[in-house]
Amino acid sequence: GESVGLHLPTLSVQEGDNSIINCAYSNSASDYFIWYKQESGKGPQFIIDIRSNMDKRQGQRVTVLLNKTVKHLSLQIAATQPGDSAVYFCAEIPASGTYKYIFGTGTRLKVLA
Amino acid sequence: EAQVTQNPRYLITVTGKKLTVTCSQNMNHEYMSWYRQDPGLGLRQIYYSMNVEVTDKGDVPEGYKVSRKEKRNFPLILESPSPNQTSLYFCASSPRTGQNTEAFFGQGTRLTVV
Numbered sequence: 001g002e003s004v005g006l007h008l009p010t011l012s013v014q015e016g017d018n019s020i021i022n023c024a025y026s027n028s029a030s031d032y033f034i035w036y037k038q039e040s041g042k043g044p045q046f047i048i049d050i051r052s053n054m055d056k057r058q059g060q061r062v063t064v065l066l067n068k069t070v071k072h073l074s075l076q077i078a079a080t081q082p083g084d085s086a087v088y089f090c091a092e093i094p095a096s097g098t099y100k101y102i103f104g105t106g107t108r109l110k111v112l113a
Numbered sequence: 114e115a116q117v118t119q120n121p122r123y124l125i126t127v128t129g130k131k132l133t134v135t136c137s138q139n140m141n142h143e144y145m146s147w148y149r150q151d152p153g154l155g156l157r158q159i160y161y162s163m164n165v166e167v168t169d170k171g172d173v174p175e176g177y178k179v180s181r182k183e184k185r186n187f188p189l190i191l192e193s194p195s196p197n198q199t200s201l202y203f204c205a206s207s208p209r210t211g212q213n214t215e216a217f218f219g220q221g222t223r224l225t226v227v
Contacts, residue, residue, distance in 0.1 A: 008152075008153070034215055034216075036218075041220075041221075042220060042221070043117075043203055043218035043219050043220045043221050044156075044203070044216075044218045045218070046215040046216075046217075049215060089155060089156075091216075100158060100161075100171070100172075101146075101156075101158070101216060103148075103155045103156040103157075104155055105153060105154065105155040106155060
């Protein structure tokens with residue numbers, strides 16, 4: 001498969017444990033955030049999103065937390081599985097009037113059997 | 114199946130030889146964009162389009178052109194490719210103007226310019 005990024009920070013997690021992936025965003029005016037998953041050789045896939053008027057949102061096995069005070073976003077994956085191995089990155093969309101997604105550089109998640 | 118389709122998936126070309134990477138979406142999305150992905154740099158926007166005949170520069174537009182003659186297609190054109198355009202390229206679309214909506218990505222095009 002293709003390497004998305006050779007110099008990404010890597011998080012190694014034992015199968016079945018919980019994973020926490022962090023992202024610091026840049027624009028305090030951003031009002032919408034997305035987490036994407038990118039598997040080797042594939043395009044990014046949407047996981048979960050959150051708006052700035054929320055501080056937590058839950059999906060299936062995933063939870064996103066937003067701390068606007070410190071401009072921090074986290075993705076929690078419960079009971080991590082081998083299929084979760086991928087690069088994860090966040091995207092922020094600044095407030096109304098712009099159409100630009102700002103992407104983080106990503107974190108590689110490795111699930112250890 | 115709703116999807117964004119890029120072609121080709123892999124391309125090796127020589128410096129200066131014009132090329133086009135096609136992108137097509139079947140979701141009737143208004144907003145489309147092109148990104149390049151390089152190690153350690155994340156996704157950087159090249160160009161975007163808010164609707165037919167409406168295009169604008171992103172963060173790294175130099176050396177690229179785009180067109181949006183119809184809603185479903187958004188080709189990326191490299192008039193005179195150079196080795197620093199060797200990268201992984203992604204096309205993306207979203208249903209409205211890109212605000213508060215997820216972007217759907219194509220599978221990527223790995224371009225090598227020698």
